[in-house]
Structure formats: structure tokens, C-alpha cells
Amino acid sequence: MGKPKSEVNRGGHVRLYWDMIDSMAWRALSWVERGLYVAMRRKLKGTNNGNIEATLATLKHYGITSPATLSKGLKSLQAVGLIAKTRQGGIAYGSKVCSLYRFTDEQTFEFQKLGVKACKATNDWQKFKTLGEARAAIKEAQARPVGTDENAE
Numbered sequence: 001m002g003k004p005k006s007e008v009n010r011g012g013h014v015r016l017y018w019d020m021i022d023s024m025a026w027r028a029l030s031w032v033e034r035g036l037y038v039a040m041r042r043k044l045k046g047t048n049n050g051n052i053e054a055t056l057a058t059l060k061h062y063g064i065t066s067p068a069t070l071s072k073g074l075k076s077l078q079a080v081g082l083i084a085k086t087r088q089g090g091i092a093y094g095s096k097v098c099s100l101y102r103f104t105d106e107q108t109f110e111f112q113k114l115g116v117k118a119c120k121a122t123n124d125w126q127k128f129k130t131l132g133e134a135r136a137a138i139k140e141a142q143a144r145p146v147g148t149d150e151n152a153e
Helices: 032-043 057-063 067-081 133-145
Strands: 083-087 100-103
Touching: 032 057, 032 067, 032 100, 057 067, 067 083, 067 133
Parallel strands: none
Antiparallel strands: 083 100
């Protein structure tokens, strides 16, 4: 017997593994930051890790409607090692392209045209042993002025 008709065309899914959602990095995030992560993860389609953009225009449909919220969320996700920047964008960097990100728990393939280099999963989020360490990393990232992103590659 096949699947019920209501389950056939449901689309893809976002997979969150228990070791990640039980980690100190995940626990240190606010619900808004977790929502941003899930919205970004929705864009992962198998081989495009490293080519994930996070613009206000595409994320407004997921409830991220403020530039400040987006900026704070991206800083937090990078601080705890769940995402890493693969390309710096913005007019301040001499281009009208958006920044690109990768999920650190997945392999990244090369996108030569975009300047994205291949790399293995780094699982940077696993480095935090206590909730205090993860929260301190977020606090430090939030205190940095805009444009001083240490995670730019």
C-alpha cells in the first residue's frame, strides 16, 4: 500500500540532529536565532552548502523583518559556530553582492565562480563545553562594531 495522498507532495525537510540541538551552542541561542537558522537551513539543497545567502528580502517570509534582527542573528550563529561566512558581500567591500554562508556540520563544495572554496564539515559548534562559554562568545560577537567580522573568509 502506498503513502496516503496527503503525504505525497509535502516537499523536503530540514534535518536537525540531536547532538546539535542538545549542544551548548544551540542552547545559547534565542528562539529568533534558532528560527533564523532553520530558515537558512531550508535553503540547503544537497550540494549548495557555502552558497547560502541570508538577505532580508528572502527571509521576511520567515518572520525576519528587521535588519537589526538579521544582523544580530547572523552574528550569533557565527559566534557559536553553526554557520561560517564563505564570501563577504556588501557595498562597503566594493561589490553589490550578498554575503554567503555555509553550515559547519556539512561538507562544502567549491563554487569557483562565487569564490567559495571546498572544505569538509568543521562542526565548530562542538567546541563549547559550557553554556557560559557559548553565551560569552555571542556577547563578544554582538559587541563588535558592524564591518569588523572576524569570520569573513
